[in-house]
Amino acid sequence: MSTSMRSAVGAIAVASATVAVAVGLRVANAYGMAIDHETRTRIVTAMFGLVVVWSGNMMPKTLTPLAQLRCDPAHYQARVRRAGWAFVLAGLGWSLSWLLLPMPAAMPMAMLLLMFGTLAGILPLTFPARR
Numbered sequence: 001m002s003t004s005m006r007s008a009v010g011a012i013a014v015a016s017a018t019v020a021v022a023v024g025l026r027v028a029n030a031y032g033m034a035i036d037h038e039t040r041t042r043i044v045t046a047m048f049g050l051v052v053v054w055s056g057n058m059m060p061k062t063l064t065p066l067a068q069l070r071c072d073p074a075h076y077q078a079r080v081r082r083a084g085w086a087f088v089l090a091g092l093g094w095s096l097s098w099l100l101l102p103m104p105a106a107m108p109m110a111m112l113l114l115m116f117g118t119l120a121g122i123l124p125l126t127f128p129a130r131r
Helices: 003-030 037-061 073-100 103-122
Strands: none
Touching: 003 037, 037 073, 037 103, 073 103
């Protein structure tokens, strides 16, 4: 199986799991389990953070062919690893904020963590050389 096909199958599996959990929570609620709306919202929204974690984990594992790169392959791979780590940490922060914080604070904190994680992964962080 090719890398792109494997990636597509993984993405479909993660999306299907997210939908299955959301539908399962709704069905469980319909059959008498006392799962309130806030708990369902927290669980499904926290799963979005796990999707971001999964995406960040897959970033360094999908390699671009060397012929297509316009820069040093080692530098490119280091940036992809850093972006992957940033996405993993941002996704974990998103999930934990939705699971642990009060509802009014969960969304702003989750958005801030995701925004900072995305910026840390995208922006080139170069530091001046020591003298």
